[in-house]
Amino acid sequence: MQSYQNMVFSTSMRLVANQAEAEDIAQEVFLKAYERFAELRESPTAGGWLKKVATNMSLNHLSRYRARWSFFSELVSGGGEDDEIAIDFADPSDLQEEVADADTHEVVGQALQKLPAAQRVPLVLYHLEGLSYEEIAARLRVSLGKVKTDIFRGREALRKKLRLRLEDQLNRV
Amino acid sequence: MNDMNPDYEKKLESAVDRALKAMPPLESPGSLLPRVMATLQKRHALPWYHQPWTMWSQPMRLTSLGLLIAAVSALFYLGFEFSRLEGVAALGREVGSWFSGLSALISAVGVLLNAVILVAKHLGTGFIFGCVLALALGYGLCMGLGSLWFRVALYRK
Numbered sequence: 655m656q657s658y659q660n661m662v663f664s665t666s667m668r669l670v671a672n673q674a675e676a677e678d679i680a681q682e683v684f685l686k687a688y689e690r691f692a693e694l695r696e697s698p699t700a701g702g703w704l705k706k707v708a709t710n711m712s713l714n715h716l717s718r719y720r721a722r723w724s725f726f727s728e729l730v731s732g733g734g735e736d737d738e739i740a741i742d743f744a745d746p747s748d749l750q751e752e753v754a755d756a757d758t759h760e761v762v763g764q765a766l767q768k769l770p771a772a773q774r775v776p777l778v779l780y781h782l783e784g785l786s787y788e789e790i791a792a793r794l795r796v797s798l799g800k801v802k803t804d805i806f807r808g809r810e811a812l813r814k815k816l817r818l819r820l821e822d823q824l825n826r827v
Numbered sequence: 828m829n830d831m832n833p834d835y836e837k838k839l840e841s842a843v844d845r846a847l848k849a850m851p852p853l854e855s856p857g858s859l860l861p862r863v864m865a866t867l868q869k870r871h872a873l874p875w876y877h878q879p880w881t882m883w884s885q886p887m888r889l890t891s892l893g894l895l896i897a898a899v900s901a902l903f904y905l906g907f908e909f910s911r912l913e914g915v916a917a918l919g920r921e922v923g924s925w926f927s928g929l930s931a932l933i934s935a936v937g938v939l940l941n942a943v944i945l946v947a948k949h950l951g952t953g954f955i956f957g958c959v960l961a962l963a964l965g966y967g968l969c970m971g972l973g974s975l976w977f978r979v980a981l982y983r984k
Contacts, residue, residue, distance in 0.1 A: 659859055659860065681866065762847065
């Protein structure tokens with residue numbers, strides 16, 4: 655369990671963006687895993703199983719408790735585009751850069767958590783869980799067009815929040 | 828405008844992808860492991876029949892499954908045999924007569940509904956549409972205020 659707890663907690667946290675809820679979900683995941691301990695103990699795919707269960711439980715949690723509030727919550731949360739942070743995603747080559755990199759990751763994580771759920775969830779499913787647009791649309795029960803639009807808006811919001819430096823100066827495009 | 832330009836989108840996607848994938852896993856709270864262990868200990872303290880079925884031993888699960896199948900089969904068989912008994916049809920008619928009063932109630936509801944439809948026709952669609960709109964607005968207002976309270980109550984900086 656110790657070797658997987660960060661992975662399970664991260665998966666939940668990045669989807670639900672709430673530490674207490676993510677901890678509850680992680681606990682449920684491990685309790686579920688314990689019920690199948692005999693199967694999972696020797697399985698090389700235990701990590702994948704845990705990640706999948708954590709993702710499903712987080713999505714179920716979001717649809718159960720948050721769906722009715724999502725419309726209004728997006729009105730309240732606002733864009734937050736005035737708190738931009740300048741970040742360079744360079745590869746670390748020495749200790750100093752690694753320290754700066756750790757800060758960078760934290761800032762990216764915070765920016766991701768501040769996104770509205772409608773943008774954050776498909777963005778996480780696409781980039782971190784490796785789901786396709788079609789799979790995300792089916793999983794979230796929304797249209798393919800909405801998934802693409804939400805993901806694009808999420809990326810744009812992240813770019814604006816973090817002022818990502820893209821290759822070939824995007825402004826010229 | 829850069830919006831929806833395929834080249835721009837591709838570059839944006841790869842930049843965001845790099846940024847997100849570079850994030851290391853978050854550190855889980857120290858309370859997670861003790862919480863899981865405490866819950867498991869509590870579960871173990873329960874008698875076996877209060878534990879989840881998946882936690883039962885293999886022979887116990889097979890036995891319980893067999894018993895369940897046998898019980899359901901017996902129930903179906905007995906139900907079928909019972910329906911073939913002589914007195915059962917008469918009993919059915921007797922029970923039906925107990926609920927004969929319901930038909931009067933149903934016809935009264937039908938008359939009431941017809942009256943409502945007549946009134947609605949008399950008032951016109953504009954008035955009815957207005958009422959529905961007012962109800963929807965009231966519901967929306969309640970939802971909005973509820974959502975606002977929910978967000979304010981749970982807002983954590």
